[in-house]
Amino acid sequence: MEVIYLPWSKALRMCYRLAEMVIDSGAEFDVIVTISRGGLVPARIVSDVLGIDELYTIRSKFWGIGGRVAPEPIIKMYEGVDVKGKRTLVVDEVVDTGATMSKVVRLLKDLGASEIKTAVLHYKTTSSLVPDYYVEKVEKWVWIFYPWSLSETLYELARNNRRDGHLVDEALKLMRKLKVDTGLIDPEYLSKSLKLYLRREK
Numbered sequence: 362m363e364v365i366y367l368p369w370s371k372a373l374r375m376c377y378r379l380a381e382m383v384i385d386s387g388a389e390f391d392v393i394v395t396i397s398r399g400g401l402v403p404a405r406i407v408s409d410v411l412g413i414d415e416l417y418t419i420r421s422k423f424w425g426i427g428g429r430v431a432p433e434p435i436i437k438m439y440e441g442v443d444v445k446g447k448r449t450l451v452v453d454e455v456v457d458t459g460a461t462m463s464k465v466v467r468l469l470k471d472l473g474a475s476e477i478k479t480a481v482l483h484y485k486t487t488s489s490l491v492p493d494y495y496v497e498k499v500e501k502w503v504w505i506f507y508p509w510s511l512s513e514t515l516y517e518l519a520r521n522n523r524r525d526g527h528l529v530d531e532a533l534k535l536m537r538k539l540k541v542d543t544g545l546i547d548p549e550y551l552s553k554s555l556k557l558y559l560r561r562e563k
Contacts, residue, residue, distance in 0.1 A: 364539060365504070366540060367505060369542060372509075375403075376403045376406040379452075379495075380406060380409075381410070382496070388448075390448045391415065391448045391449070392416070392443075392449050393408045393413050393415070393416045393417070393449075393452055395416065395418050395453065396462070396465060397419065399453060399454040399509075399510070402507075403480075403482055411450075419465055421435065421437070438468065444472050444474040445473035446475050448474075448475055449474040451466065451469070451480065452479075453481050454482050455485065458488055459490030460489070462490050466490075479493050479494070480492060482496050483498075485498075515535060515541075515555065516558040516559070519532035519555075528559055529556060529559070533552070
C-alpha cells in the first residue's frame, strides 16, 4: 500500500485554498457541518475564512487505516445540529468511496437543509460522489496521511507492518521512512502516545 504523508505546511495551504475556492464560487452558506474526526481541522479553517461561526460536527466511522473498511458508514448525529432551512456546506478531508459523504448529505436533507454543497481537500476518483469543491484530484488510490492524525496513523500502519520487534519501534521507523515532520512533537511523547494506543487495544 502506498502512503503519502502530507506535512502541516501543505495541509494548511490546502485548507486555505479550499476556503478560497468557496469564496470564488460566489456561493454563500449559513452553516458548516464537518465530518469528525478527519474534517475537524479543515472545517475550522474554512469556517474562519468564510466567517461562518455556526459549525456542527457529525461523527462517522467507516475507514480503518490501510484501507480496512466497514460494511457501511456508522454515523453519529450529535444533539443540536440545526440545518433546517439553511444553506449548508459539508467539509471533510477526503472522499474515498463517497459512502460517508453521501450518507451525511442524505441525513442533512432529511433534517431540512435548504441547500447542501460538499468540500474536501482530496477527491479520489474511486468516489461515487464528486464533491462540489476539492483542492486535489487523486487518480491512483493511495493512503493519505494527514498530520492531524499522527499517532493514530503511525500506530495502525505499524500494527499492519509489524513483523518482529516492538510496535513503537516499528512506528518510529515508519515515521522516518515517510519523512514525517518530527519538529512539532518530542519523540519521547510520541512514544508515550503510541504506548497509550497499545494499552487501549489490550
